[in-house]
Amino acid sequence: MKTALVLRHVGFEDLGSFAEPLTSAGYIIRYHEVGVDPWDSKRIADAALLIVLGGPVGVYEADAYPFLRDELATVRQRLAASRPTLGICLGAQIIACALGARVAPGTKELGFAPVTLTEAGHASPLRHLKGIPVLHWHGDVATLPAGADLLATTHTCANQAFALGSNVLAVQFHPEADATQGIERWLIGHTVEIARACVDPVDLRRQAERHGRALREAGRATLAEWLSGLHASSGRLADVGVIANSR
Secondary structure (H helix, E strand, C coil): CEEEEEEECCCCCCCHHHHHHHHHCCEEEEEEECCCCCCCHHHHHHCCEEEECCCCCCCCCCCCCCHHHHHHHHHHHHHHCCCCEEEECHHHHHHHHHCCCCEEEEEEEEEEECCEECHHHHCCHHHHHCCCCEEEEEEEEECCCCCCEEEEEECCEEEEEEEECCCEEEECCECCCCCCCCHHHHHHHCHHHHHHCCCCHHHHHHHHHHHHHHHHHHHHHHHHHHHHCCCCCCCHHHHHCCHHHCC
16 A cells, blocks of 8 residues: 655644545554654655655754755655655745745734635635635744745745645645644644744634534545646656756
């Protein structure tokens, strides 16, 4: 069976609602606890699907968090081979950085709000998220990598999602967050960040109650469609020259 290898940086930021469509598509889910489990670049690079989840560190903080160097190198290896790779929040920034884009602190987005889909976004699996308030939880932003298709934006973050062909998808927001079950773990785990952002956790909890069910269903539909469109390595990344521009 196919393996979906999931790089998890903090315990409560897991696959959430994405677990169900993965198992339905025939994947065995294996978590790699970043910074805890021994790094096996070959195993990670060779997985049928790699999913890089979010986390509270910045991709530019490799001196403080050396594991980021291994992640960047392995993700870059997969991208060079057009291996199916999905990045969420920090994972999206790692993909962007591996492709030579700039990642830096930006305006913090924390809470539920819809994204604006581009023309390419409307034609992509993200179409299921049209008009759905998604969970935003980030302060860093990435520029659009060369050769990528911009899929979604917000007024404070120009690059909310991008794709490279059918096999690489990166989303800045959290379509996987199952706010019907797991939002309390986020509120506890990110209590310092919430306080610094002057955001009311009571309001976040109410937003989760209001939008959680719709986001869960739309997120599942988004991932299911993306998984159905995955193809064998096509070499598109090498064709457009983005690997040559990577760091």
